[in-house]
Amino acid sequence: MPTRVAQIRFPMRWSQTFIPTMKEVPAEAEVPSHQLMLRAGLIRQLMAGAYTYLPLGYRSVRKVSEIVREEMDRAGAIELFMPALQPIEIFERTGRKEAFGNVLFNFEVKRGDRKLHFALGPTHEEVITDLMARHISSYRQMPITLYQIQTKFRNEERPRFGVLRTSEFIMKDAYSFGTSLQQLNEAYDAMYKAYCRIFERCGLRYLPVEAESGPIGGDASHEFMVPASNGEDFVVHCPACGYGANQERADTGRSSAIPPKVENAAAPVQVATPNAGSIDQVSKMLKADATSFVKTLIYKADGKAVAILLRGDHTANEGKIRRATKATTVELADEETIKKVTGAPVGFAGPIGIQCPYLVDHDVAAIKSAIIGANAKDAHITGVIPGTHFEITETFDLRNAESGDACPKCKAKLEIVHGIEVGHVFKLGTKYSVSMDAKFVDAQEQSHPIIMGCYGIGVTRVVASIVETCHDENGIIWPINVAPYTVQLIPLNVTDPEVMKVANRIYDELNAVGIDVLIDDRDQRPGFKFKDADLIGIPLRITVGGKGLAEGITEVKWRTESESRRISIGDTVGFVKDLIAEKRMV
RNA sequence: CGGGAUGUAGCUCAGCUUGGCUAGAGCGCUACGUUCGGGACGUAGAGGUCGCAGGUUCAAAUCCUGUCAUCCCGACCA
Numbered sequence: 001m002p003t004r005v006a007q008i009r010f011p012m013r014w015s016q017t018f019i020p021t022m023k024e025v026p027a028e029a030e031v032p033s034h035q036l037m038l039r040a041g042l043i044r045q046l047m048a049g050a051y052t053y054l055p056l057g058y059r060s061v062r063k064v065s066e067i068v069r070e071e072m073d074r075a076g077a078i079e080l081f082m083p084a085l086q087p088i089e090i091f092e093r094t095g096r097k098e099a100f101g102n103v104l105f106n107f108e109v110k111r112g113d114r115k116l117h118f119a120l121g122p123t124h125e126e127v128i129t130d131l132m133a134r135h136i137s138s139y140r141q142m143p144i145t146l147y148q149i150q151t152k153f154r155n156e157e158r159p160r161f162g163v164l165r166t167s168e169f170i171m172k173d174a175y176s177f178g179t180s181l182q183q184l185n186e187a188y189d190a191m192y193k194a195y196c197r198i199f200e201r202c203g204l205r206y207l208p209v210e211a212e213s214g215p216i217g218g219d220a221s222h223e224f225m226v227p228a229s230n231g232e233d234f235v236v237h238c239p240a241c242g243y244g245a246n247q248e249r250a251d252t253g254r255s256s257a258i259p260p261k262v263e264n265a266a267a268p269v270q271v272a273t274p275n276a277g278s279i280d281q282v283s284k285m286l287k288a289d290a291t292s293f294v295k296t297l298i299y300k301a302d303g304k305a306v307a308i309l310l311r312g313d314h315t316a317n318e319g320k321i322r323r324a325t326k327a328t329t330v331e332l333a334d335e336e337t338i339k340k341v342t343g344a345p346v347g348f349a350g351p352i353g354i355q356c357p358y359l360v361d362h363d364v365a366a367i368k369s370a371i372i373g374a375n376a377k378d379a380h381i382t383g384v385i386p387g388t389h390f391e392i393t394e395t396f397d398l399r400n401a402e403s404g405d406a407c408p409k410c411k412a413k414l415e416i417v418h419g420i421e422v423g424h425v426f427k428l429g430t431k432y433s434v435s436m437d438a439k440f441v442d443a444q445e446q447s448h449p450i451i452m453g454c455y456g457i458g459v460t461r462v463v464a465s466i467v468e469t470c471h472d473e474n475g476i477i478w479p480i481n482v483a484p485y486t487v488q489l490i491p492l493n494v495t496d497p498e499v500m501k502v503a504n505r506i507y508d509e510l511n512a513v514g515i516d517v518l519i520d521d522r523d524q525r526p527g528f529k530f531k532d533a534d535l536i537g538i539p540l541r542i543t544v545g546g547k548g549l550a551e552g553i554t555e556v557k558w559r560t561e562s563e564s565r566r567i568s569i570g571d572t573v574g575f576v577k578d579l580i581a582e583k584r585m586v
Numbered sequence: 587c588g589g590g591a592u593g594u595a596g597c598u599c600a601g602c603u604u605g606g607c608u609a610g611a612g613c614g615c616u617a618c619g620u621u622c623g624g625g626a627c628g629u630a631g632a633g634g635u636c637g638c639a640g641g642u643u644c645a646a647a648u649c650c651u652g653u654c655a656u657c658c659c660g661a662c663c664a
Contacts, residue, residue: 020596022596022597022598022614023597023598023613023614023625024597024598024613024614025597025598026597026598027592027597027598027599027656027657028592028656028657029657030657030658045656047655047656048655048656048657096664099664100663100664101662102662103662103663103664104664122664123664125664154663154664156662156663157587157661157662157663158660158661158662158663160657160658165663232663424664426664454664456664492622492623493622493623495622524622524625525621525622525623525624525625525626526622526623526624527622527623527624527625527626528624528625528626529624529625530623530624530625531624531625532625533624534624543623545623546623547623548623555623
């Protein structure tokens with residue numbers, strides 16, 4: 001692991017900087033990272049989804065950015081900087097004006113007698129592909145990976161959780177360009193490894209998980225998730241073998257089993273379920289558990305109606321349905337289609353007598369006696385035996401993985417944890433190079449579209465994730481590499497010339513050896529300063545007080561420790577330097 | 587975009603149900619004094635178009651209508 005982190009060279013005295021700490025928790029903040037970032041004076045809100053990074057918060061942003069830069073450079077990526085302001089036309093070329101919809105900030109401005117239509121970049125595939133289309137013509141110019149650290153704009157329908165989900169945020173985005181799948185895989189692996197190093201250096205616990213891979217399939221996409229109870233994403237994780245996937249993607253280790261036909265089975269019974277069209281309502285009415293229901297969802301796969309049968313307590317997974325139906329698009333059917341294939345209003349669909357093909361999830365086949373919709377208004381059918389009363393020739397994995405499902409790799413039980421997505425690597429293939437006309441000629445003078453990958457890290461989200469996961473009841477506990485300062489120096493009595501003399505000397509010496517230090521030179525009582533120190537969470541604290549001076553010592557402690565170590569004044573800087581070197585080695 | 591909640595001092599909140607004195611408290615801020623090793627104390631102060639607009643009324647922070655903003659849940663999320 002690297003031991004170097006860039007130092008930000010503006011040493012600071014608290015009295016001369018701007019760190020507005022707060023004792024009380026602002027009412028608008030719900031999650032720990034939001035509360036602590038406000039209280040510790042890292043951020044202030046301008047409006048929903050837009051925050052100012054105050055000096056302390058911005059230092060952490062810069063530290064994370066610098067780690068990202070170093071690892072991108074090490075991985076051979078080249079930094080550039082693209083405009084946030086973009087013409088709407090490039091999004092029309094790739095069809096993403098529609099795909100982004102409301103998420104894309106776009107607006108018209110007047111220039112003379114013309115009207116120009118702009119967008120604020122939510123990401124930069126279009127810009128970089130356009131750039132490379134103009135400048136790459138030969139296979140000899142590849143492979144190459146370019147990256148930038150830039151502000152992105154996405155009109156979030158609902159910004160939330162402070163800085164975790166905002167309409168404007170800093171992101172590192174990288175794009176690889178290659179001539180072959182092999183070059184793409186190499187670039188992807190390099191980025192994947194760089195991401196692991198980045199998150200490790202940031203002191204984050206993270207899980208790389210398989211994500212929905214789109215057109216290329218296979219292991220074409222991974223997300224890097226930080227496990228956190230307030231995370232918005234669900235991660236399926238196997239504690240036994242380490243398998244990880246997001247919930248959209250996660251396979252289940254279930255297998256297909258066609259139930260045998262039951263001879264002389266009792267006939268199913270139709271029961272009236274007036275105005276009860278949801279599993280919840282019907283299960284209450286019939287006093288039956290949701291697990292004994294078959295949920296019949298009507299989808300349109302490439303425009304054709306298909307019914308999906310799931311156990312009542314399960315949720316559909318559209319990616320899996322898309323693969324099982326071999327369609328390119330699937331969406332829930334409209335009311336009209338449902339009426340057409342079931343002959344009933346929404347809420348009463350069932351496999352018996354339905355006027356479209358149906359696909360059966362593995363778990364449906366295992367229900368002994370099921371309740372299904374009757375394909376008639378206000379009616380359900382009970383005592384239905386799957387495979388006997390309706391035909392099953394094959395079963396599929398059609399639903400989201402659940403906690404307790406078998407792991408697809410090792411069959412151990414899967415866990416579901418909440419996570420914050422901090423990074424994403426994706427094999428794009430030729431999607432953008434085709435629509436943006438980015439081609440190259442190979443050695444045989446044959447023309448091909450460039451093969452691309454894209455790789456993002458939410459820099460500001462990384463900072464928030466760190467705060468979200470690294471804190472105690474007193475405040476933030478910064479990992480050393482991303483802390484706004486490495487050392488906080490507290491002279492207890494700033495009116496005591498001896499104390500200040502020693503403190504200032506240590507301050508100067510720390511600066512001289514390149515250690516970030518914040519000196520709390522405010523004329524405040526000791527308890528006040530200690531509380532603030534714990535709140536802003538600088539990893540190392542050096543206390544210089546009258547009592548210690550009388551014995552010739554300072555007190556040094558990690559933010560995580562409760563007891564400080566007594567170090568003789570002359571040895572303090574050397575001791576702290578060694579502590580830091582040791583910590584960064586780990 | 588559906589559902590819920592909240593807007594009163596820099597921050598946390600009371601007051602509103604039942605309209606009526608000069609709109610309050612704690613923290614923070616200013617000055618002075620006493621303090622000074624885990625968010626001190628005293629005294630004196632500064633600070634508010636009660637989110638905004640309209641309405642009802644002799645009278646509105648309080649009642650009504652509209653509107654804006656923020657937060658939470660859901661839908662959405664390359």
